[in-house]
Amino acid sequence: MSKFVPAHFSAPESAALGGLFLLQGLGPQHADADFAAVRDSADHIRHVFGPDNGWPAAEMSFEDNLADLQRHAQEFEERRAFNYALLSAEGNDYLGCLYIKPIKSRLAVDARRERFQAQAFFWLRHPLPASSPDLDADTVLRQLQAWLARDWPFRPGAVAFPGRVQGWAEWAAMASGADVCGAAGN
Numbered sequence: 001m002s003k004f005v006p007a008h009f010s011a012p013e014s015a016a017l018g019g020l021f022l023l024q025g026l027g028p029q030h031a032d033a034d035f036a037a038v039r040d041s042a043d044h045i046r047h048v049f050g051p052d053n054g055w056p057a058a059e060m061s062f063e064d065n066l067a068d069l070q071r072h073a074q075e076f077e078e079r080r081a082f083n084y085a086l087l088s089a090e091g092n093d094y095l096g097c098l099y100i101k102p103i104k105s106r107l108a109v110d111a112r113r114e115r116f117q118a119q120a121f122f123w124l125r126h127p128l129p130a131s132s133p134d135l136d137a138d139t140v141l142r143q144l145q146a147w148l149a150r151d152w153p154f155r156p157g158a159v160a161f162p163g164r165v166q167g168w169a170e171w172a173a174m175a176s177g178a179d180v181c182g183a184a185g186n
Helices: 028-045 062-078 111-115 137-151 168-174
Strands: 014-017 021-025 082-088 094-101 118-124
Touching: 014 137, 021 137, 028 062, 028 082, 028 094, 028 118, 062 082, 094 137, 111 168, 118 137
Parallel strands: none
Antiparallel strands: 014 021, 021 082, 082 094, 094 118
16 A cells, blocks of 8 residues: 655644634544534534544544544554644634545545545534634635645645535545546545
8 A cells, every 4th residue: 555645744733724723633632622522513513524424423422532532643643644623723712623534445446546645524613613703614625725735745636625625426426437527626
């Protein structure tokens, strides 16, 4: 399996984006705030990883969530995926999460791997706190796309945002190499 990012690339541990929010490497240090945000926003974020994903489970415990955060920190350390907490510009409020991952598929040949070098997902707590009045999903998406294009080693347009830029039906069709609706990535 090829490496997800080049050996010379050091993924940022944190980043301030547009004066609107901060990214901070996701890990157990975020357990309390993450669990509260996930539980409060569960119905609004269940679609983030796919229409039938089901995360977070209704019965998810604090310990289950902590195990997820420990796994995410390990993935970051091993450079298999890069996961971030989204915080308010001042760092006081937990807004959600960002996940940057390789394209994974059960298919032996998946055209999305040729077209994209990574896939990114994010969710935002609902409702967002009053400390972030200028934020919405579209603003966050634009800021993340610019950051990934500027500071990451991926080709221009080679980071997919399934469910956001590419609709779920379009994303599924891309696996076979179909160019649904002239999709151009991000």
